[in-house]
Amino acid sequence: MTMQVERPKLTIWERTYLPQILHGLWLTLKHIPQRKFTRQYPEEKPPLHGAYRGAPTLVKDPEGRVKCVSCQLCEFVCPPKAIRITPRARPEDVPDANVEKEPEDFVIDMLRCIYCGYCEEVCPEEAIFLKQDFAIAGYTREELRFHKEKLLELGGVQPDSIWKWKFKGAPPLDAPGAPKREGAGRKG
Amino acid sequence: MIPLLLIHLIKIACVIGVMLGIVAYTVLAERKICAWMQDRIGPNRVGPFGLLQPVADGLKFIFKEDVLPHHVNKVYFTLAPMIAMIPALITIAVVPWGSQLVIPSVSHDPIPGVIANLNVGILFVFAISSLGVYGIVLAGWSSNSKYPFLGGIRSSAQMISYEVCLGLSVVPVFMQVGSLNLMKVVEYQAQHTWLGFTQPLSCFIFLVSAFAETNRLPFDLPEAEQELVGGYHTEYSSMKFAMFFLGEYAAMFMASALMATLFFGGWSLPFAPFNAPAQTLTVGLIHIGIFLAKVCGFLFFFIWVRWTIPRFRYDQLMTLGWKIFIPLTLLNILISGVVLAVITK
Numbered sequence: 001m002t003m004q005v006e007r008p009k010l011t012i013w014e015r016t017y018l019p020q021i022l023h024g025l026w027l028t029l030k031h032i033p034q035r036k037f038t039r040q041y042p043e044e045k046p047p048l049h050g051a052y053r054g055a056p057t058l059v060k061d062p063e064g065r066v067k068c069v070s071c072q073l074c075e076f077v078c079p080p081k082a083i084r085i086t087p088r089a090r091p092e093d094v095p096d097a098n099v100e101k102e103p104e105d106f107v108i109d110m111l112r113c114i115y116c117g118y119c120e121e122v123c124p125e126e127a128i129f130l131k132q133d134f135a136i137a138g139y140t141r142e143e144l145r146f147h148k149e150k151l152l153e154l155g156g157v158q159p160d161s162i163w164k165w166k167f168k169g170a171p172p173l174d175a176p177g178a179p180k181r182e183g184a185g186r187k188g
Numbered sequence: 189m190i191p192l193l194l195i196h197l198i199k200i201a202c203v204i205g206v207m208l209g210i211v212a213y214t215v216l217a218e219r220k221i222c223a224w225m226q227d228r229i230g231p232n233r234v235g236p237f238g239l240l241q242p243v244a245d246g247l248k249f250i251f252k253e254d255v256l257p258h259h260v261n262k263v264y265f266t267l268a269p270m271i272a273m274i275p276a277l278i279t280i281a282v283v284p285w286g287s288q289l290v291i292p293s294v295s296h297d298p299i300p301g302v303i304a305n306l307n308v309g310i311l312f313v314f315a316i317s318s319l320g321v322y323g324i325v326l327a328g329w330s331s332n333s334k335y336p337f338l339g340g341i342r343s344s345a346q347m348i349s350y351e352v353c354l355g356l357s358v359v360p361v362f363m364q365v366g367s368l369n370l371m372k373v374v375e376y377q378a379q380h381t382w383l384g385f386t387q388p389l390s391c392f393i394f395l396v397s398a399f400a401e402t403n404r405l406p407f408d409l410p411e412a413e414q415e416l417v418g419g420y421h422t423e424y425s426s427m428k429f430a431m432f433f434l435g436e437y438a439a440m441f442m443a444s445a446l447m448a449t450l451f452f453g454g455w456s457l458p459f460a461p462f463n464a465p466a467q468t469l470t471v472g473l474i475h476i477g478i479f480l481a482k483v484c485g486f487l488f489f490f491i492w493v494r495w496t497i498p499r500f501r502y503d504q505l506m507t508l509g510w511k512i513f514i515p516l517t518l519l520n521i522l523i524s525g526v527v528l529a530v531i532t533k
Contacts, residue, residue: 023460024496028225 050133053115055133056108057155058148059126066152068126070101073118074128082112083119104132110136129155190294199303200281207280210480211437212242214487221488222495228360231447246430246433254426257331264330269424269431272323275316276438282309282369283445286455286476287465298465299346301455302371309370313446317401320439321347324403324420325408326431327519331423339419342502343403343410350407356517357393361450378463384451390518391451393513398443400509403436405494411501421495426501446488448479455479 013019032083039046048054070087088104091095119128131154138144146154216238221232231238256262286301306312321344328340360519361383362368365376376382384391400407411419421432448454456463467473474488500508 002288025492028492028496031227032221032224034227036224036229037227038223040229040232 021145047136052129052132054132054137055116055154056113056115056119056145056151057129057131058151059129059155059158060152062155062159064157065096066102066148067125067158068103068123069101069125069127071124073122073124077118077122078117079116080112080114082109082114083107084109097182103148106151108142108146108151108153109145111141125159129158130171131155191399192295192357195295195299196303198233199299203280203303204277206480207277208434208508209439210484210487211434212246214437214440214491215245215433216241217487218477218491218494221491223310225492225495233510239325247431249427252426253274255423257333257423259332260423261330261332264326265423266428268327268330269428270323271326271433272320272436272440275318275323276435276442279316279442280312280445281316282312282370283442283449284374284454285445285479286472288376289472290467292470300371301381301472303457305369305371307367310358310450311372313442314351317439317442318351320435321351323432323435327424328410328420329433331420333423334424335417339410339416339422342416343420346403346407346409346505346509349506350397350513353393353509353517354397354515356514356521357390359448359521360390361516361527363521363524365529370380370449374449374456375465376461378451378458380455382451382453382458387451387520388444389516391447393517393520394450394507395447397446397513399490399493400505401445402439402490404440404490405498405502407505408499409505440487440490441483444483444490445479447486448482452482454482482487 001074059067068085070085072085072087075076075083075085084105084107086106087101089100090100115130117130120130133154136144219241220230220238231241234240236243236282244515256265282301282305283415284300284305288298288300289299324343324347325340328336328338328343331337331340361373364383364386365373367373367376373383399405403410409419410416411421415417416422419487421429455478457478459465461471462475
């Protein structure tokens with residue numbers, strides 16, 4: 001069944017287009033002084049959600065130790081194989097030698113990285129964090145393979161919630177006079 | 189005392205310079221006003237508030253590669269942008285941009301505020317500005333490619349149709365003034381009233397036809413980015429494209445100048461001392477300022493309309509021109525004639 005659409009009867013004045021044109025002109029004129037929605041990007045960054053997954057970075061603990069212990073879990077879990085770790089033993093002369101391994105080099109290829117966040121999730125030491133940087137640019141491919149120093153610089157310092165270094169060599173938990181182990185183990 | 193020829197040359201240089209300057213800044217104004225109407229900021233990076241943007245645009249045009257497609261007719265392809273731009277620049281010669289400049293140290297007689305005080309002023313404008321259509325048609329034809337071709341065809345039909353409206357719509361103005369000289373038209377308006385008030389229908393039809401003649405929205409069918417890519421200038425690049433661009437804005441400037449001159453009193457304001465030819469240099473300069481302010485007002489109106497009204501369909505455009513405007517202008521001429529005959533009796 002066909003349906004007849006009732007067309008509104010227009011007066012002659014309306015059929016000249018003029019009322020609508022004048023209305024449109026008034027509308028656009030009203031917008032000139034209104035608030036502008038442009039975000040002037042390089043100066044004004046967009047507000048990001050706290051869980052935004054940007055560039056993966058390495059972090060240090062508050063005492064300046066690299067948190068990564070070269071377990072290579074992130075390297076194995078990384079879907080696009082963007083991470084390459086070269087592990088080594090900690091040098092003999094540092095106080096915490098022989099406790100953990102450390103990365104000799106830690107490379108993340110930002111061109112391969114898909115920002116999935118698996119590395120952050122899998123890391124047992126909470127050593128790798130996805131930060132909010134999203135504008136990663138460079139002139140060459142080599143420039144975008146971020147090495148350890150660059151990653152540490154981007155990552156900064158995170159509070160150490162594991163405290164494993166601090167209590168190395170401390171008396172057993174139940175010994176008299178043992179330091180109070182606040183925050184031992186994972187927080188929360 | 190400076191020889192008359194030199195005065196003329198200086199006048200020409202100043203007028204063309206000011207005109208091209210305003211044209212360049214109209215492009216910036218277009219982008220800015222469009223942005224404001226869409227709740228954006230617009231170009232603001234080059235210079236303070238983006239004021240050097242036209243310079244950057246010009247440099248970009250100069251440094252771009254000038255592509256000459258191998259399938260075009262090279263002679264006409266090169267000629268078209270020049271033909272499109274030059275008529276708009278020539279017609280400014282007869283438009284009075286001021287009353288007169290009294291500078292005793294330079295010349296005994298007051299310097300008239302127009303380059304060429306022709307008695308057939310408006311006919312000269314129509315004769316020359318009609319040539320502008322050749323630029324567009326030649327561009328469309330010589331590009332040897334379908335979108336420019338369609339743009340060229342549309343343009344020829346549109347501009348020729350609206351040429352008729354444009355010409356007929358101003359006839360009542362000259363019936364009332366009794367002269368085709370644009371200087372006289374402005375002096376008449378300075379002494380009596382602005383013709384926009386006594387001839388509102390002429391004014392309206394002239395304005396709408398001017399939109400069609402300058403290929404501005406809502407009548408920009410020869411360009412029609414969405415349907416015809418870029419219409420007649422699809423194949424053009426670099427400075428050749430810039431010349432079409434300049435031509436369009438120069439034509440817009442001319443249309444605004446003619447609107448101001450014919451219907452809104454040119455350099456005059458309806459009170460002393462601005463309603464008579466200037467006797468001092470200061471008033472003469474203020475007259476030029478008044479004229480430029482009016483022109484800028486109309487340029488703003490052109491831009492304002494462009495970002496408000498969507499494009500007409502082609503048949504609507506032709507209907508409006510042939511079935512509505514031409515009968516209306518003829519009626520207007522008849523009524524004006526009768527009224528003038530009754531009044532002057």
